[in-house]
Each structure stands twice: as C-alpha cells, then as structure tokens.
Amino acid sequence: MSFNFDFIASETAEQDSNTLIQYLQEQHPDTLTRIAQSASPEIKQIITQNVQGLVGMLPSEDFNISITTDRENLANLLASAMMTGYFLSQMEQRKNLEINLSNTDSL
Known part of the structure; x- marks a missing residue:
C-alpha cells in the first residue's frame, strides 16, 4: 500500500488555498509511502x-x-x-x- 497524490496534481483555486494539500505536496514520497504502509x-x-x-x-x-x-x-x-x-x-x-x-x- 502506498500513497499516491497524483489526484491532486491539477491546479484549482480551491487547492491553492488548501494548506493540507500544499503540505502533502511538500513531503518526500518515501515519507508518504512509509506512513501509508504503517496501517x-x-x-x-x-x-x-x-x-x-x-x-x-x-x-x-x-x-x-x-x-x-x-x-x-x-x-x-x-x-x-x-x-x-x-x-x-x-x-x-x-x-x-x-x-x-x-x-x-x-x-
């Protein structure tokens, strides 16, 4: 199980103001994968x-x-x-x- 945030790749005004999406985009993919695998x-x-x-x-x-x-x-x-x-x-x-x-x- 891995985390894939390609679904938030398109730019919209709503996403520009979403600080969680911005935070996720700043994370290293290995970090997100490790968190997803911890379930x-x-x-x-x-x-x-x-x-x-x-x-x-x-x-x-x-x-x-x-x-x-x-x-x-x-x-x-x-x-x-x-x-x-x-x-x-x-x-x-x-x-x-x-x-x-x-x-x-x-x-």
Whole structure:
C-alpha cells in the first residue's frame, strides 16, 4: 500500500488555498509511502469492508460489476476512506495505550 497524490496534481483555486494539500505536496514520497504502509492489517480490513459496503457487494463470480461515478462522488468516497483510516488508527493507538496501562502496576 502506498500513497499516491497524483489526484491532486491539477491546479484549482480551491487547492491553492488548501494548506493540507500544499503540505502533502511538500513531503518526500518515501515519507508518504512509509506512513501509508504503517496501517495495520486490521485497519486495512475494516477500511476494505467499509468501502465495499459503501459501493455495494455483489459476488463477482455471479455478476459482471461495473461502477460509474463522477469525480466529486469518487473524491467523497476517498475522503471517507481516509477519515475512516485516520479514526481507526487513532482508536488502535488508544486501545494499545489502554492495554499497556492496564498491564502496569498502579502507583
């Protein structure tokens, strides 16, 4: 899994004012790839299930599935997946912190 921000390569007035996009464009590709690869298998599985639920799940062996959408709806789907990933990553860190704290003796 790697991060590809080619989807933000086109210049628009909205993107010019988006400081997060500007920050991402300033990052070294290796840094973004390392961050994207840090997601645990559990997070990847939940995001996959979430996106499949949003798009719809029909068994591919029985159906020839083709999905058509416009740029805005696709961007919203990607944003949703990214926010889900961020949220899950934070919850995973919180879970690990709680586990570590529960394993220590109380002062």
